[in-house]
Amino acid sequence: KQVAGRLRLDLAQYRELEAFAQFGSELDPATQKQLARGARVVEVLKQPQYQPMPVEQQVIVIFAVTNGLIDDVPVPQIKEWEKGLLEFMAAQHPEIAEEIRTRKALSDDLSGRLRKAIEEYKAL
Secondary structure (H helix, E strand, C coil): CHHHHHHHHHHHHHHHHHHHHCCCCCCCHHHHHHHHHHHHHHHHHCCCCCCCCCHHHHHHHHHHHHCCCCCCCCHHHHHHHHHHHHHHHHHHCHHHHHHHHHHCCCCHHHHHHHHHHHHHHHHC
């Protein structure tokens, strides 16, 4: 719920800006950044049919997108990046996913460790 609340807001703002952007040709950098993040949000929300993602994996990916940690990943490469992140997390930091699964909430400490792990993956 903590992660999804911000996601809903980002997605709503993206939809609104996307509709507005169709009418205007010049967008300021902040609007362009918000549109780019919205496109990434939409991409991470896509899941193959009949292949639901475990909640802890959803939290990891949604945390990454809502905190701007994948703003530098091109949209067409999001799914590949996401797959690599989840494999990395399972291999290098399985305790984070387990803690998300059992606590069902992100403490400040857990958020910090999750951010650090994602940044570690990005540095590879």
